[in-house]
Amino acid sequence: MRICLSCGKPAGTAPSYHPECLAALFETERLPVVDIDLAELDQLALATVGRAALPGAQPKLSADLDVERCTLQVAAGGGHYLLKPQAGTFPHLPENEWLTQRLAAQVGLEISPCALVSLRDGSLAYVVRRFDRPVGGGKLAMEDFCQLAELPPGSKYDGTAERCGKLLRRHASEPLVELLKLFRQFVFNWWVGNGDLHLKNLALLRRPDGRIALSPAFDQLNTRLVLPDDPLAMPIDGKRDNLGPGSWARLAQNFGIGPKAATRVLREVAAALPGALRLVDAAPLPAELREAYAALLRERAPVGG
């Protein structure tokens, strides 16, 4: 099956993007030429994301669209897109991140428009629209949870799920709505084996209507595909592994979420399994990585136990 490399849904024959998906990402139904070559990227100063152990650093760069030439190119800074090419140390991180972000959308988490695109050399890169740069121009104020906790960036792993809940309660315009979203995000990240959800990978965004709310989910990937026993970066209920129903019940209670609402979230994530397995199966990853991803999703699907 051919899938759209933006939304992940069936796309018939080539080209493998829905025009409406391209429009949502690039504001044009034409796929821009990505005027970047993996070999040239070494010469650019690349910001890196993730922890040193994981991605021998997963590189990312700022990119912008030249509308007239319909070309996506490296921006000196302040571009409207982030582009993450293949990393030398661990293969297939861009495909892994794209797949994980699409799975997040399937369980009802908000994500920014994204896609896999081919660079000039044919390698796949992950491209995502920056959610703090709205279409109409300008910049939305954003603070990550490390900043909210008044910690230096180097302390991004000094968090717990419960501490994040506390920060959200203090700073969000509608704390109860946001705490339920955050609970869903923690359940999801456990399900997909993301061991790199730390304080800088959660953020509050001032929305165009002035509300201060969680940002769309970002930087999510299945780290267990590259580090098989990778534990959670931030403990939940004091645990970094082997989470069961009791831990989710206690986290919900800590967040002030009623048992019924918590159960609904757990059931919705579990119910996403069949669709998630179809997407994993169709994803542009080698068979052994697709199988490993699917096995984890099956194993953890009854996230509530």
Ligand SMILES: [Zn+2]
């Ligand atoms: Zn699509």
